[in-house]
């Protein structure tokens with residue numbers, strides 16, 4: 001049987017009267033690259049926020065390893081997030097940014113140093129530890145944010161429009177790098193994008209969202225070859 005690490009069961013999310021997620025149901029397997037693909041306002045970020053524990057569903061269940069986690073706080077979930085704007089601390093250098101999550105957990109200095117070096121190597125920033133964040137390019141900042149998010153070895157890494165701020169060429173390079181990193185780490189990545197080409201190029205599994213519902217889930221080939229409805233066919237067929 002597949003190694004399922006997380007499930008949504010009939011998850012609904014409302015903000016006042018506005019139903020933004022309707023009966024969302026899916027299962028996430030360990031060690032795969034998932035993409036949530038959909039237009040702006042379709043509910044992708046809301047799903048990520050529920051997975052991360054930044055917010056709770058209005059009804060339905062979220063389970064990690066079979067256990068209901070609806071009310072488990074973010075810092076008790078094995079999940080980290082890379083945000084579109086990176087959310088780095090500008091007054092700290094690269095190594096201090098990457099170390100932050102370990103420092104607040106009281107990990108010993110030598111251990112922190114070892115793991116920071118390891119994480120920087122994984123994102124190809126070996127030797128950049130002492131640099132100021134303000135001296136790093138957009139692509140390098142993105143890598144720092146990823147190093148910071150993987151340092152405490154989460155089971156799941158969430159990436160919210162993580163490449164959107166980069167120019168086209170860098171973005172294509174980072175797509176390949178992210179995919180390689182995911183394989184190397186062997187953890188689950190859940191990547192959010194509105195860019196269908198990016199989703200098709202990177203994912204093991206794609207979930208297409210529109211208007212708070214999952215329109216289709218499957219491999220890039222399934223979705224490209226056999227779109228289930230007009231929305232999916234049109235959306236996948238559009239180019240940027």
Ligand code: ADP
Nearest residue numbers: 015018020038039040041042043044045046047
């Ligand atoms: P996406 O990430 O696909 O662009 P979101 O998940 O950010 O979409 O938003 C889905 C819908 O939920 C939008 O209509 C948005 O306005 C609404 N929404 C998201 N967060 C809130 C909030 N905190 N309060 C009220 N409405 C929200």
